[in-house]
Amino acid sequence: MNIIIDYGLGNIGSLEKAFNSLGIETKVSSNLDEIKNANSIILPGVGAFRDAINSLNDMNLIPAIKEHVDQGKYLLGICLGMQLLYEKSYENGEFEGLGLISGNVEMLDIDLKVPHMGWNNLKFAKNDEILKYIKEDDYVYFVHSYYVNSTNEELIAYTEYGKIIPSIVRKQNVYGMQFHPEKSGQVGLNLLKAYGELIK
Amino acid sequence: MLTRRIIPCLDVKNGRVVKGKKFANIVDVDSPEVLGKHYSDVGADELVFYDITASNEERKISLEFVSKVAQNINIPFCVGGGVSSIEDFTDILRRGADKVSINSSAVKNPELIREASLKFGAQCVVLSIDAKRNEQGSWSVYINGGRKKTDLDAIEWAKKGVELGAGEIVVNSIDEDGMKNGYDLELLKKITDAVNVPVIASGGAGEMSDFYNAIAYADVDGVLAASVFHFGEIKIEELKRYLASKNIEIRL
Numbered sequence A: 001m002n003i004i005i006d007y008g009l010g011n012i013g014s015l016e017k018a019f020n021s022l023g024i025e026t027k028v029s030s031n032l033d034e035i036k037n038a039n040s041i042i043l044p045g046v047g048a049f050r051d052a053i054n055s056l057n058d059m060n061l062i063p064a065i066k067e068h069v070d071q072g073k074y075l076l077g078i079c080l081g082m083q084l085l086y087e088k089s090y091e092n093g094e095f096e097g098l099g100l101i102s103g104n105v106e107m108l109d110i111d112l113k114v115p116h117m118g119w120n121n122l123k124f125a126k127n128d129e130i131l132k133y134i135k136e137d138d139y140v141y142f143v144h145s146y147y148v149n150s151t152n153e154e155l156i157a158y159t160e161y162g163k164i165i166p167s168i169v170r171k172q173n174v175y176g177m178q179f180h181p182e183k184s185g186q187v188g189l190n191l192l193k194a195y196g197e198l199i200k
Numbered sequence B: 001m002l003t004r005r006i007i008p009c010l011d012v013k014n015g016r017v018v019k020g021k022k023f024a025n026i027v028d029v030d031s032p033e034v035l036g037k038h039y040s041d042v043g044a045d046e047l048v049f050y051d052i053t054a055s056n057e058e059r060k061i062s063l064e065f066v067s068k069v070a071q072n073i074n075i076p077f078c079v080g081g082g083v084s085s086i087e088d089f090t091d092i093l094r095r096g097a098d099k100v101s102i103n104s105s106a107v108k109n110p111e112l113i114r115e116a117s118l119k120f121g122a123q124c125v126v127l128s129i130d131a132k133r134n135e136q137g138s139w140s141v142y143i144n145g146g147r148k149k150t151d152l153d154a155i156e157w158a159k160k161g162v163e164l165g166a167g168e169i170v171v172n173s174i175d176e177d178g179m180k181n182g183y184d185l186e187l188l189k190k191i192t193d194a195v196n197v198p199v200i201a202s203g204g205a206g207e208m209s210d211f212y213n214a215i216a217y218a219d220v221d222g223v224l225a226a227s228v229f230h231f232g233e234i235k236i237e238e239l240k241r242y243l244a245s246k247n248i249e250i251r252l
Helices: A013-021 A031-039 A051-060 A062-070 A185-198 B032-041 B056-062 B062-074 B084-096 B104-108 B111-120 B154-164 B185-194 B208-216 B238-245
Strands: A002-005 A026-029 A040-043 A074-078 A086-087 A101-107 A116-121 A137-144 A146-149 A156-160 A164-171 A173-179 B005-013 B047-051 B077-080 B099-101 B125-133 B137-145 B148-153 B168-173 B199-202 B221-226
Touching: A002 A013, A002 A031, A013 B062, A026 A031, A026 A156, A031 A062, A040 A062, A040 B084, A040 B199, A051 A062, A051 A086, A062 A074, A062 B168, A074 A185, A086 B154, A116 A156, A137 A185, A146 A164, A156 B005, A156 B062, B005 B032, B005 B199, B005 B238, B032 B047, B056 B062, B062 B077, B062 B111, B077 B125, B084 B099, B084 B111, B099 B104, B099 B111, B104 B137, B111 B125, B125 B154, B137 B154, B148 B154, B154 B168, B154 B185, B168 B185, B208 B221, B208 B238
Parallel strands: A002 A026, A002 A040, A040 A074, A074 A173, A086 A101, B005 B047, B005 B221, B047 B077, B077 B099, B099 B125, B125 B168, B168 B199, B199 B221
Antiparallel strands: A101 A146, A116 A137, A156 A164, A164 A173, B125 B137, B137 B148
């Protein structure tokens, strides 16, 4: 089962609906047993990094997420959920993340309007199964004020907005998407469809 | 490149769309989710729903349309109309909207902008400003659906709204609304120069060149319109191709 982790942040109904509309059986849950039995975990997130990581901590979900990844099962972090995968965030302070991928989350210190909000295009950095149903320069929907700064070893696709913004990343069985696939029209659905095939 | 956004706006009363009935080939034309899906399919980048249900009692029921829209479309959408408290924000966002727009209630209680922005993030908080040119050559803010003039200057109010935490400004020109003579470019330009958040033009679109002018001259991030889309006078696909042909960054 594909489980969207519900840790009290943001609306995740549209994400659940998007997966289910693709025939990828998905459930929203905060139940530890269900999460432990999942073959895929989706880590969503809207809001502040600190609140999110504290919430995961309070609900004792961090060891379960790490164990899931150690077992080689798939994890997809979306938006703030992708940022949580990294080592550290500097959003209003300094906070430790899950540390599943090396790199930090930093403020978008650019001359353009922040948040980076709206439709922007994807540039491909390397070939990956997740891209199989989309093409380069397809548009996806972003809303964020912080971005991931790393060596970009894990970079699959990026987006230009005053900086190179990692938009799809992958380290083995851990994926991250900085944008909202569930709000990105058909392109977003095509990405989730490709993910659904990986977790079959 | 970040694209400019094309945003159809739908008025909803008691859970049904009250403008935009003139669609061929759509069976349930009054349903917000069906029309929303239609616009999403033809390439709208975002949708705005204004709930114009008269009483608070009825609005609670009317807002059930928000959940249905969220279930049926997968592009961002904003809901406004009668929002006056944090509870209203919570209610609308929980039902799956991405943004909430506030207008009169923000003028009466500017702290609502700050509270909502702190609680939900600036990206959720859209300040909608109804502005009308005055005798001093600037623009006054109106409330209560354009019926009541305030002492606020539209440009100053936009700046203040952003300082308080608004993440986006929608500028409705009362002078141009429904005239189909184009957006109020001068007002829009002054506001895009004054604030560093996205600005959406509203009121006055009649031809495709009006959308181009708002983007090219006033540098707005999005263009909102209702009747020209609802009555099929301008097709979203055509508008997008037209703007792209004029080198405007557009999602095709």
